[in-house]
Amino acid sequence: GAGVSQSPSNKVTEKGKDVELRCDPISGHTALYWYRQSLGQGLEFLIYFQGNSAPDKSGLPSDRFSAERTGGSVSTLTIQRTQQEDSAVYLCASSPRGGLLGYTFGSGTRLTVV
């Protein structure tokens, strides 16, 4: 597609429920990233996929968070047993190669845990 597409744009869930956030990167971009942005805060790195290499999961805050990327394209970020502190905007970005040419961000998914 022309840009990075994320769905849903908004998600309200009850505490303890699982959620799945989807990211469809720009076609041909080998690198895909997930970041989290809390209200008025900076961007917190979560996970990074580069081609067929093992993902860099060093930013995942707990084992409730996981992500996968199927066929080198679409990625899903899953949060199990959501908690209120998980409320944030989850941003996905893609780039042609290792981020060296700048990231293109999607519009994000605003997650609210009530």
Add this chain to the structure above:
Amino acid sequence: GQQVMQIPQYQHVQEGEDFTTYCNSSTTLSNIQWYKQRPGGHPVFLIQLVKSGEVKKQKRLTFQFGEAKKNSSLHITATQTTDVGTYFCAGTGGTSYGKLTFGQGTILTVHP
């Protein structure tokens, strides 16, 4: 791990005044990138600096990369109301190669 610090956190200016935000890394960077996030929007890539001492300009915006590749700045000349938003620096290098570490951002408000 790598840390990128950005100051100031907030900057309020009158339209026409200049604005500068500064970025400092705890480690030497391979490159530094700058992004702008409009209120309610997502970060948009502005520019990348790679070489020590590099200076790049985009119209009223001037970007600099320090000689030691550990700091950077963004200067906006004669701000306009369209400049409002949060400006982030982000760097790669050391153990964080391949992924960007973002600064906390500088929120710019421009009063007409």
